[in-house]
Amino acid sequence: MTAPVTDAEQKQWEEAGVRLELDGELATVTLCHPERRNAQTPAMWRALAAVGRSLPGTVRVALLRAEGLSFSAGLDRAMFTPEGIAGERTFLELAASPDRELDDAIAGYQEAFTWWRRADVVTIAAVQGHAVGAGFQLALGCDLRVVADDVQFAMKETSLGLVPDLAGTKPLTELVGYARALEICATGRRVGAEEAVAIGLANTAVPAAELDGAARDLAAALLAAPRGAVIETKALLQGAGGRDYDTQRAAERAAQARRLRELAGIGE
Structure with missing residues (x-):
């Protein structure tokens, strides 16, 4: 029990x-450093990871939103400077660490981005303004994305000589396909609201003033369905890409059998 x-x-x-x-x-998880355009730091990542671990089992929907004009302008650039951020290792220091230590550090950062895909919770990102680099990847971590009409997604890591390493490459490829994902990442170009909806990156786009309301309406619709059915459906869809047609049909049958027995009050 949490x-x-x-x-x-x-x-x-x-x-x-x-x-x-x-x-x-x-x-509701809110990025609340609007004066810094919600730039991300290791401390923010630790906080996001801790939030994921702390959620009570009663939570069914998690809504990720941000204060201010930007969802997140990405990584705090101070991490690239020799001075860095007080109390944190700079990227220069990380680069000089042993392989296992460096891998563990990046894995720790990724935890902030991965729990949003867990099976027992449906997650929604409400995204406005800039969602750059780490901000883009945080939005990609969620199951669903509602965007404001001023949204600007961009994956800027390659322009810095890096790669997107915060668990964003798989969901991006699943959403828009390999060729488009490569083009978006390698060029670092901006993807606006209309294109985001057209290519499947976002579920819907609304005027900025209506973003919170639209995201909360979606959360309410998700909460209206029985929890067990939503969890089973999410698991079926998440696993579909790794199964062939017949295996997926078998998974559907097994899931439906569990639902029927639960609804009938018949224990296994």
């Missing part, structure tokens, strides 16, 4: 730029 979040934890997360609000079956 322990309740303490006031001290909440304060620490907010200092890192993350706020968690719980309302029954809905968790």
Whole structure:
């Protein structure tokens, strides 16, 4: 059972730029450093990972949103400077570390981006303004994306001599296909709201003033369906890409058998 979040934890997360609000079956996670365009740091990543670990089992939908004009302008560029960020290793220092240590560090960063795909929660990103690099990848971590008409997605890692390493390459490729994903990543160009919807990167686009309302309406619609059915359906769809047709049909039959027995009150 997950322990309740303490006031001290909440304060620490907010200092890192993350706020968690719980309302029954809905968790709202807000990036709350608008004055910095929600630039991301290792402290923010640790906070996001901790939020994922702390969610009560009663939560069914997690809504990710951001304060200010930008969802997230990406990585805090101070990480690339010799001075870095107080209390954090710079990327220059990370680059000089042993292979295992470097791999572990990146894996730790990725945890902030991966829990959004867990099977028991449906996640929604409400994205406005700039969603660049790490910001783009954070939005990609969610199951669904509702975007404002001013959104600008961009994967800028390659222009810095890096690769997208925060768990964004697989969902991007699944959403838009290999060729388009390569073009978006390798050129670093911007993808606006209309194109994002057209290529499957976003579910819907709305005027910026309506973004929060549209995302919350989607959350309410998801919460209206029985939890077990949503969880089973999410698992079927997540696994479909790795199964052939007959294996997927078998998975559907097994899932439906579980649903029928639960609805009938028949234990296995």
